[in-house]
Amino acid sequence: NAGVTQTPKFRVLKTGQSMTLLCAQDMNHEYMYWYRQDPGMGLRLIHYSVGEGTTAKGEVPDGYNVSRLKKQNFLLGLESAAPSQTSVYFCASSYSLEGRWNQPQHFGDGTRLSIL
Amino acid sequence: AQKVTQAQTEISVVEKEDVTLDCVYETRDTTYYLFWYKQPPSGELVFLIRRNSFDEQNEISGRYSWNFQKSTSSFNFTITASQVVDSAVYFCALGSYNFNKFYFGSGTKLNVKP
Secondary structure, eight states: OEEEEEOOSSEEEETTTEEEEEEEEEOOOOOOEEEEOTTTOEEEEEEEEEETTTTEEOOOOOOOEEEOOSTTEEEEEEOOOOOGOOOEEEEEEEEOTTTOOOOOOOOOEEEEEOOO | OEEEEESEEEEEEETOOOOOEEEEEEOOOOSSEEEEEEEOOTTTOOOEEEEEOOOOOOEEEEEEEEEEEEGGGGGHHHHHHHEEEEEEEEEEEEEEETTTTTEEOOOOOEEEEE
């Protein structure tokens, strides 16, 4: 049981390049999330999904797009990378019992992304 | 506004000392959920506890205990007899049901020295 798997673990991009981060979970969770973690700012929610085919904006969605074509996968895209997007990105998933935001989130190990 | 404040940026203690990590939250929601997560130096995030707004019972799990007080909008975390393995960044988080928001605090880095 792998839990939440993020690929890649590290990546260096040049400004303006695009890339996609992949998150896969094998726990049959309905909800999936993408966060970024910056020093002194904790984790900030970028986008989230409450089910296959649905996505919603979080706290800091600008510059990112997401897709949830399959229940087990949640993709985060950077269309034109900027140095301000240098961060550690975490994916998480959770059940959806009893409504929103009340279930523990299971996190992947993170992706360290540097934009030069 | 929904907000989580962890005013203690970094705390250092000597092993076996007790330590309390503060968490103050702000929400207008009547239904909300509070969480604590641990991020050890290896970087992964580990769920520790969840509390909903209707349950103010304090909880103890081994050396860990949590004090939830709605009157002061606080959800503090105490580690008794700290150990070196407790060294980590601890995050408090708030899920707001009706406002459909989820926020992490900025984290408190705990250093436990031998």
